[in-house]
Amino acid sequence: MQLYLPIAEMPVNMLLMLGMGAAIGFVSGLLGVGGGFLLTPLLIFAGIPTAVAVGSGAAQVVASSSSAASSYFRRRSVDLRLALVLGSGGAIGSAIGVTVFGLLQRVGQLDLVIAVLYVTFLGIVGGLMLVESVRTIVNARRGRPTPLRPARQLQWAQNLPFKVRFRRSRLVVSVIPLIALGLGIGFLGALLGIGGGLMVVPALIYIFRVPTSMVFGTSLVQIVITMTVATVLHAVLNQTVDAILALILIIGGVIGAQFGARSAAVLRGETLRALLAILVLAVGARFLVDLVTPPVERYSISETEI
Amino acid sequence: MRRVALAAIATLAGAGPATAQALVLALSTEEIRIASNFTGADVSVFAVVDSGGVFNAMDHQLIVVMEGPNARFMARRKDSVLGLWINRGAVPVSAPEFYAIEATAPLGEIAAAEILADEGVGVETQIITPTPGTVFAPAVIADFRAAFIRLQQGAGLYSEAAGLIDTPGAGLYRATFQLPANIPVGVYTVSALLFRGGELVGEAADRFEVTKTGAEQFLFDASREWAWPYAFAIVIMAIFTGWLGGVIFRRD
Numbered sequence: 001m002q003l004y005l006p007i008a009e010m011p012v013n014m015l016l017m018l019g020m021g022a023a024i025g026f027v028s029g030l031l032g033v034g035g036g037f038l039l040t041p042l043l044i045f046a047g048i049p050t051a052v053a054v055g056s057g058a059a060q061v062v063a064s065s066s067s068a069a070s071s072y073f074r075r076r077s078v079d080l081r082l083a084l085v086l087g088s089g090g091a092i093g094s095a096i097g098v099t100v101f102g103l104l105q106r107v108g109q110l111d112l113v114i115a116v117l118y119v120t121f122l123g124i125v126g127g128l129m130l131v132e133s134v135r136t137i138v139n140a141r142r143g144r145p146t147p148l149r150p151a152r153q154l155q156w157a158q159n160l161p162f163k164v165r166f167r168r169s170r171l172v173v174s175v176i177p178l179i180a181l182g183l184g185i186g187f188l189g190a191l192l193g194i195g196g197g198l199m200v201v202p203a204l205i206y207i208f209r210v211p212t213s214m215v216f217g218t219s220l221v222q223i224v225i226t227m228t229v230a231t232v233l234h235a236v237l238n239q240t241v242d243a244i245l246a247l248i249l250i251i252g253g254v255i256g257a258q259f260g261a262r263s264a265a266v267l268r269g270e271t272l273r274a275l276l277a278i279l280v281l282a283v284g285a286r287f288l289v290d291l292v293t294p295p296v297e298r299y300s301i302s303e304t305e306i
Numbered sequence: 307m308r309r310v311a312l313a314a315i316a317t318l319a320g321a322g323p324a325t326a327q328a329l330v331l332a333l334s335t336e337e338i339r340i341a342s343n344f345t346g347a348d349v350s351v352f353a354v355v356d357s358g359g360v361f362n363a364m365d366h367q368l369i370v371v372m373e374g375p376n377a378r379f380m381a382r383r384k385d386s387v388l389g390l391w392i393n394r395g396a397v398p399v400s401a402p403e404f405y406a407i408e409a410t411a412p413l414g415e416i417a418a419a420e421i422l423a424d425e426g427v428g429v430e431t432q433i434i435t436p437t438p439g440t441v442f443a444p445a446v447i448a449d450f451r452a453a454f455i456r457l458q459q460g461a462g463l464y465s466e467a468a469g470l471i472d473t474p475g476a477g478l479y480r481a482t483f484q485l486p487a488n489i490p491v492g493v494y495t496v497s498a499l500l501f502r503g504g505e506l507v508g509e510a511a512d513r514f515e516v517t518k519t520g521a522e523q524f525l526f527d528a529s530r531e532w533a534w535p536y537a538f539a540i541v542i543m544a545i546f547t548g549w550l551g552g553v554i555f556r557r558d
Contacts, residue, residue: 004340004341006518010488062541062545066548235533235536239533244342247547250547251547254550258551258555292389297457299381299456300382
């Protein structure tokens, strides 16, 4: 069933898009991630213009993360103050990201930068996750516990001003590194159409020592804030958010997420993380292959705004 | 007697535009509306030669040109840089977004290339490559132009076909154009050119419009003209749908 997208100005197969949203929702429910890092590339690989894929993908991330965040809110496992500090950095970062996005689009290097960033970040995050989860699985097989990493306190961060106490996370830390983290994630998120949970969660756990019970809810609220700003600015400045596409993806995603979350109960945590790592690496590899193989058609055309 | 009359007309036709054939155009549609189920459309162009009863279809040839709105494009070319394929060269192009030709015979057999170029037939004549500062060699620009046409043809937006025009009756032609689903919106012009012995003996033009309708038009306008409300509506829709999904499928 073909459906015409008013902003992308092309027809798409509605069932394909719905299925794509559901598949991403399934994976995000299964693995506890936003899924933007899979959705945006899939849309690009399916032929949606990169700019529209990123803009509409951002809207889908808003929906999936607010859905997940609401359940963390009910369980009172959100450090709202921490989320707001991270989110304020994220809002700034995402504004910069959207501006850079528009600039790159005009000079014709958007696809390249997006591909390179996906390769780099997915490669690093996926690689680290795979190593960590495989080590845990191997150790579990051999019947010995995986040693926890030694606490690496941020010594330099202790000397920074503007210390704030985050009671829920039992944390006293300067807001400067938090805002910097949010800013970096917001920038990447707006540029790539991803929430950045893959990067925020490890950073909060390993660098800031935020309790695991608070990490996911807090990071989700931060993602909602950041990606809301990203979606609005993409729509206003770049006019690349397709309402119809976003709606289909959101509906598919909401349904898929429920099945994913149910399946998650059956699988072990480290198995899930290994699966996630392989997925992340596969997407990164696909971008890398596209970057290095000689293209069939070297030329491309894009309409320029008058 | 008949032969004489034809010979007389031929002489007259060669004599000047005063004897040009009256050509009348009719389109199967005046407006193509893009709705959510739009997957492309056909437009039939009817051309009638009003010659007062004396018309020999055999020595006439018809060319029908359908042209979409003009737009500016950027054509880019990838080159290998340190093993990565990166957009290096870029040439601005001004060209119609849609351009299709149908003719009763291959264009080269209908008239000389210069005559066709004078009449604006052939997509090459429509493509202007502005060269501010002229950084590019003519050969490079020719490459980009050829690539541009090739890509547009691949997208179904440019085409040239001979022999697809029906002649249901004497002096009546029907050319059917297939507009693809990715057709750009705007005003399209249709012009029909009647040739005889390599010379233009009649021409007519008409136009139709491709528009988005209903929700498609509304959303497109909203995204451009009321960008802030449009943006907030999407975000609210996203948060609400997400929240609703969480409530409906509540597990805790």
